[in-house]
Amino acid sequence: MSKPRVAIFDFACCEGCQLQIVNLEEEILDLLTLVTPVAWREAMTEQSESYDIAIVEGSITRPEDAERLKQIRARAGILVALGACATIGGLNKLKNNFELNEVRQCVYGAAGGSPHLNTAKTQALDEIVKVDLKIHGCPIDNREFAAIVRSLVMGKTPFIPSYPVCVECKKAGNICRYEYNEVCLGPLTRAGCGARCPSQGFWCFGCRGAADDPNVQAARDVMEYYHKTVADLQERLDLFGIRPEAGHG
Amino acid sequence: MAKTLSIKVHHVTRVEGHGNILLNLKAGRIEKIEWQVPEAPRFFEAMVRGRSWQDIQTIVSRICGICSVTHSLAALKAIEDAMGIAVSGQTDSLRILTHYMEFIESHVLHVGYLVAPDLLGQQSVVPLAASHPDLVKTIIALHRLGNEGMALLAGRMTHPVTLKPGGFARLPAEPELRALQAKLKEAVPRLVQVAEAVLALAGKLPDFRRATEYVALVEPGAYTFYHGRIGSSDLLGSVPVGQFESVVNEYVVPQSTAKWCKWHREAYAVGALARFNLNASNLRPLAKKTAAAFGLKPGVCNPFLNTVAQVVETVQVVEHSLELIDGLLEAGIKPEPIVAKARAGEGAAAVEAPRGILFHRYAFDDQGKCLKANLCIPTNQNHANIQKDFEAFVPQILDRPPDEIRLLLEMLVRSYDPCISCSTHCLNVEFV
Numbered sequence: 001m002s003k004p005r006v007a008i009f010d011f012a013c014c015e016g017c018q019l020q021i022v023n024l025e026e027e028i029l030d031l032l033t034l035v036t037p038v039a040w041r042e043a044m045t046e047q048s049e050s051y052d053i054a055i056v057e058g059s060i061t062r063p064e065d066a067e068r069l070k071q072i073r074a075r076a077g078i079l080v081a082l083g084a085c086a087t088i089g090g091l092n093k094l095k096n097n098f099e100l101n102e103v104r105q106c107v108y109g110a111a112g113g114s115p116h117l118n119t120a121k122t123q124a125l126d127e128i129v130k131v132d133l134k135i136h137g138c139p140i141d142n143r144e145f146a147a148i149v150r151s152l153v154m155g156k157t158p159f160i161p162s163y164p165v166c167v168e169c170k171k172a173g174n175i176c177r178y179e180y181n182e183v184c185l186g187p188l189t190r191a192g193c194g195a196r197c198p199s200q201g202f203w204c205f206g207c208r209g210a211a212d213d214p215n216v217q218a219a220r221d222v223m224e225y226y227h228k229t230v231a232d233l234q235e236r237l238d239l240f241g242i243r244p245e246a247g248h249g
Numbered sequence: 250m251a252k253t254l255s256i257k258v259h260h261v262t263r264v265e266g267h268g269n270i271l272l273n274l275k276a277g278r279i280e281k282i283e284w285q286v287p288e289a290p291r292f293f294e295a296m297v298r299g300r301s302w303q304d305i306q307t308i309v310s311r312i313c314g315i316c317s318v319t320h321s322l323a324a325l326k327a328i329e330d331a332m333g334i335a336v337s338g339q340t341d342s343l344r345i346l347t348h349y350m351e352f353i354e355s356h357v358l359h360v361g362y363l364v365a366p367d368l369l370g371q372q373s374v375v376p377l378a379a380s381h382p383d384l385v386k387t388i389i390a391l392h393r394l395g396n397e398g399m400a401l402l403a404g405r406m407t408h409p410v411t412l413k414p415g416g417f418a419r420l421p422a423e424p425e426l427r428a429l430q431a432k433l434k435e436a437v438p439r440l441v442q443v444a445e446a447v448l449a450l451a452g453k454l455p456d457f458r459r460a461t462e463y464v465a466l467v468e469p470g471a472y473t474f475y476h477g478r479i480g481s482s483d484l485l486g487s488v489p490v491g492q493f494e495s496v497v498n499e500y501v502v503p504q505s506t507a508k509w510c511k512w513h514r515e516a517y518a519v520g521a522l523a524r525f526n527l528n529a530s531n532l533r534p535l536a537k538k539t540a541a542a543f544g545l546k547p548g549v550c551n552p553f554l555n556t557v558a559q560v561v562e563t564v565q566v567v568e569h570s571l572e573l574i575d576g577l578l579e580a581g582i583k584p585e586p587i588v589a590k591a592r593a594g595e596g597a598a599a600v601e602a603p604r605g606i607l608f609h610r611y612a613f614d615d616q617g618k619c620l621k622a623n624l625c626i627p628t629n630q631n632h633a634n635i636q637k638d639f640e641a642f643v644p645q646i647l648d649r650p651p652d653e654i655r656l657l658l659e660m661l662v663r664s665y666d667p668c669i670s671c672s673t674h675c676l677n678v679e680f681v
Contacts, residue, residue, distance in 0.1 A: 016408060
């Protein structure tokens with residue numbers, strides 16, 4: 001079997017997820033025995049327009065970018081969304097809380113009306129095209145990335161947890177962040193990170209999006225028990241654009 | 250020579266973010282030479298409005314994957330300035346140490362993964378693994394060291410979680426710091442090896458000079474990345490950080506979604522070369538020796554040598570990290586619960602990112618909700634200077650074959666280590 005041709009693309013994002021791929025260091029060389037990279041602007045000069053797997057980082061924030069994404073989708077056998085900006089829209093969705101012309105003026109002043117500063121509502125990739133697989137997180141975990149690439153090459157379905165971060169946080173033996181009078185999104189957020197942030201003394205801010213079928217009532221009970229409000233919870237959920245009850249994110 | 254030529258480099262590779270180069274020559278005359286930035290703007294200054302002071306760092310670190318620690322630190326310092334929050338000497342030392350780990354990671358990434366392929370005639374670092382295995386192994390070891398240091402101190406390799414207003418969410422244990430110190434000591438001979446490799450190739454860097462203004466943080470007696478005031482090669486004395494808007498003077502140009510800046514001249518440069526030009530006398534001994542080996546002296550104005558200045562700075566931050574860890578271990582790591590509280594106010598901060606000086610300003614209401622933000626990113630401050638370099642450099646290389654002209658222009662852009670996604674969301678010009 002010939003090696004799958006892989007292309008990496010990016011839209012509006014910080015490119016931190018591609019950096020996690022670079023941070024695999026020597027292991028990249030192992031992965032390169034399994035796939036052939038044909039386009040990766042951040043790391044390579046060579047480019048190609050034909051590929052089996054497209055890995056796409058970033059959210060879509062302009063009409064021309066939506067068109068480019070559709071072209072990538074048309075050329076790719078498998079389309080993988082890389083990181084929170086691509087999987088759920090991520091922090092870029094904070095912009096959607098404001099009126100877009102006002103946002104342009106806020107940042108660019110009177111020049112905000114110029115055509116090249118055009119912007120549209122932030123969208124995750126699957127709001128525009130079919131996404132075959134999501135690699136969650138802000139940034140992604142590069143061990144998970146490597147495991148998912150290996151699964152794809154072997155034709156297997158990668159394991160991506162559907163349960164919330166609290167499961168992994170309990171397993172890690174952490175004291176609950178609510179005991180520190182903090183608002184933590186662990187009860188609602190998809191696991192798979194190993195409860196990295198709570199293990200470092202920081203609350204979960206939901207970068208992996210909502211768990212499948214999150215127990216919203218249980219989260220409400222937690223808020224009540226610790227004398228927090230649903231508004232406190234929603235304020236933090238807004239950071240990565242999570243709407244657990246709407247079923248997206 | 251009456252040459253007609255059109256070069257369009259759409260999305261320069263091996264840089265962070267999207268930039269284009271446009272060159273049109275007609276009958277030997279330059280009709281157009283442009284550095285364009287078409288990156289999709291992300292509007293961070295607008296997005297942070299209404300967010301809690303406790304979430305600002307989490308948001309703005311996402312401006313940049315490569316300098317997320319620097320953005321977090323700039324935000325924390327500005328928030329602490331706004332709310333009158335003091336931090337301990339231990340927090341200060343640990344923050345600088347965390348910052349240095351990002352410098353190691355970012356500078357090694359740029360020198361080793363992004364620039365070295367140009368100097369060795371390759372398209373990416375991958376073929377170098379076969380042609381120069383020892384050098385690539387050394388580069389990987391240094392890059393990993395920076396990442397491991399950030400994972401220990403910042404909680405993750407990218408987008409820190411331990412850095413909070415007022416202190417650290419998690420403090421490193423003394424044995425962890427000792428282990429990091431041992432690795433930093435091992436890094437010193439590796440750095441010497443990389444410096445020697447770059448020195449052997451330095452002749453391939455074009456001898457192009459253009460006098461410009463250099464802007465960086467300055468602090469008496471220090472090669473500073475974190476504290477100090479704003480200095481310039483065109484200015485005796487310095488400007489307080491709180492007046493950064495009078496330094497950056499941002500403006501919008503049609504060829505860019507990133508704003509441009511100017512101070513005493515039509516353009517200025519920030520980054521390793523600017524810091525070196527202003528602060529070289531305060532380098533640590535081995536860093537000084539490294540600079541001397543390259544013949545790098547203050548007053549240098551060849552932008553291609555920014556990469557060399559990054560090598561010198563990598564040595565500098567490793568040397569200073571060893572001293573900082575000595576100091577921390579001598580005093581012993583003490584638990585310091587964070588007691589910071591929100592209050593209304595406005596504050597500004599400047600921190601050096603690997604690619605140049607970074608400014609953040611925020612205003613908050615009495616609940617700690619962000620009212621306004623103004624962020625000025627280093628790559629923004631370099632865009633106009635890149636354009637001016639193009640205008641001076643192209644006439645000097647017109648007789649070269651088209652592919653070489655294209656490569657040289659790409660190398661010039663890469664030498665600035667641009668972080669374009671960072672630079673495309675800047676600036677509230679009015680900040681009252």
